[in-house]
Amino acid sequence: MLASPALPIILVAILHLTLSSIATTSYPDFQLLNVKQTLIGTKSPRPLETSEYHELANVSESDQGKWKLKLVHRDKLSSNNTTIHDHGHRFHARMQRDVKRVASLLRRLSGGASHDGEAAYEVNDFGSDVVSGMDQGSGEYFVRIGVGSPPRSQYMVIDSGSDIVWVQCQPCNQCYRQSDPVFDPADSASYTGVSCSSSVCDRIENSGCHAGRCRYEVMYGDGSYTKGTLALETLTFGRTVVKNMAIGCGHINQGMFIGAAGLLGLGGGSMSLVGQLGGQTGGAFSYCLVSRGTDASGSLVFGRGAMPVGAAWVPLLRNPRAPSFYYVGLSGLGVGGIRVPVSEDIFRLTELGYGGVVMDTGTAVTRFPTLAYNAFRDAFISQTANLPRASGLSIFDTCYNLSGFVSVRVPTVSFYFSGGPILTLPARNFLIPVDDVGTFCFAFASSASGLSIIGNIQQEGIQISFDGANGFVGFGPNVC
Numbered sequence: 001m002l003a004s005p006a007l008p009i010i011l012v013a014i015l016h017l018t019l020s021s022i023a024t025t026s027y028p029d030f031q032l033l034n035v036k037q038t039l040i041g042t043k044s045p046r047p048l049e050t051s052e053y054h055e056l057a058n059v060s061e062s063d064q065g066k067w068k069l070k071l072v073h074r075d076k077l078s079s080n081n082t083t084i085h086d087h088g089h090r091f092h093a094r095m096q097r098d099v100k101r102v103a104s105l106l107r108r109l110s111g112g113a114s115h116d117g118e119a120a121y122e123v124n125d126f127g128s129d130v131v132s133g134m135d136q137g138s139g140e141y142f143v144r145i146g147v148g149s150p151p152r153s154q155y156m157v158i159d160s161g162s163d164i165v166w167v168q169c170q171p172c173n174q175c176y177r178q179s180d181p182v183f184d185p186a187d188s189a190s191y192t193g194v195s196c197s198s199s200v201c202d203r204i205e206n207s208g209c210h211a212g213r214c215r216y217e218v219m220y221g222d223g224s225y226t227k228g229t230l231a232l233e234t235l236t237f238g239r240t241v242v243k244n245m246a247i248g249c250g251h252i253n254q255g256m257f258i259g260a261a262g263l264l265g266l267g268g269g270s271m272s273l274v275g276q277l278g279g280q281t282g283g284a285f286s287y288c289l290v291s292r293g294t295d296a297s298g299s300l301v302f303g304r305g306a307m308p309v310g311a312a313w314v315p316l317l318r319n320p321r322a323p324s325f326y327y328v329g330l331s332g333l334g335v336g337g338i339r340v341p342v343s344e345d346i347f348r349l350t351e352l353g354y355g356g357v358v359m360d361t362g363t364a365v366t367r368f369p370t371l372a373y374n375a376f377r378d379a380f381i382s383q384t385a386n387l388p389r390a391s392g393l394s395i396f397d398t399c400y401n402l403s404g405f406v407s408v409r410v411p412t413v414s415f416y417f418s419g420g421p422i423l424t425l426p427a428r429n430f431l432i433p434v435d436d437v438g439t440f441c442f443a444f445a446s447s448a449s450g451l452s453i454i455g456n457i458q459q460e461g462i463q464i465s466f467d468g469a470n471g472f473v474g475f476g477p478n479v480c
Helices: 007-014 034-038 048-060 089-107 273-280 370-382
Strands: 017-018 032-035 067-073 142-147 151-161 165-168 208-209 213-219 225-237 238-254 264-265 284-288 298-302 312-317 327-329 330-335 357-359 366-369 399-401 407-411 412-416 422-424 431-433 439-442 444-447 452-454 464-466 472-479
Touching: 032 034, 034 407, 034 431, 142 370, 165 225, 238 273, 284 472, 312 327, 312 464, 330 370, 366 370, 370 444
Parallel strands: 151 264, 165 238, 357 452, 366 444
Antiparallel strands: 017 422, 032 407, 067 142, 067 298, 142 151, 142 225, 165 264, 208 213, 213 225, 225 238, 284 298, 284 464, 312 472, 327 357, 330 412, 366 452, 399 439, 412 422, 431 439, 464 472
């Protein structure tokens, strides 16, 4: 978050969670955005030093029914020889990936599509169309875990919309560049290939068989893919060791996965990390995505002990057509403490599995259906008439020229969840810099489909907790 003397006061004002659906008058109707401090945060972050790699791998708390890992921003990986140092270029690259991410999610929900003339792979419980956080300069989040015995430390991108855990493996017939040496199963005493007759192999639709071993193949929405052997392996999270995890050992991998060794799926399906851990963590995990432009680390915590007291809890909704995704009920939007005149039906998940609101770590920018977005944006514009406008940029149509300002007063932006809870966002989560000279944009976009997606920009700095066993997602009370 912003490093300023007034930080504690500002946080109290901007991160306000309540279980009352009627006490909207208690909200401050405006807040201050520290323009100068936010622009300082657009400078290229300091890369991780070698010593910090080892520190990240060893940071874990395993007491009080939970274990904790550090989350780091993609830009901090020190192997970024090709890192884009200019914020404007990083922003445009991130938005291009975000468009692909959203398009692939929509394609998946509509039943998938063929890839280069090949048959479509329907992998409901074993993957999603993911392009998140896997290219240089992207704004996604990574954890460092150990793979194999002895454990080999690897960076893994986390993805709440995916149900697969996979790493690149030797022998690498085709691999992209990653930060660490590619994992070699021959050096691991705990690596065991999964047989074709195994029930684990049966969980993958269109799985293959080669030399008696189960083969997997996951195609992603941007044309990227990973292919290899399904295996049981030991994963180490700090001081916590988990044996016999089903992972993909990818020997043929292509796409935008540069830097990370693989993907750590946190989705709602049985083959995700959360699904496989099951009773060990009670289906519970929590994360705090560190705000962009800071040297701080976020956190990923597993276990019942990770569930905070004082959070605003919202029921999780399940969509049989997309079991990986975490849906929440959203009833409306607010600007400046005033509810935007949009019907609750526009956010509803239908009985046929269409529409609804998904929480997604892999999407950067929150999307709303066009009708809702237009009303939301217009309400924001009407309350920011005093700010100098700038031309739209990339996927954003509402931008401001804030160069020369130290701070600006902006209306609050709130999500009204079904059942009462209201989340009022920090200003830096909805008015973001798109260059390093003072152009800021309203960080939401419209979607031609009925699906709404709450992206990671809007989630940053707020503790998000998933209680899968009891069917709730919590917001707050902590900030990071």
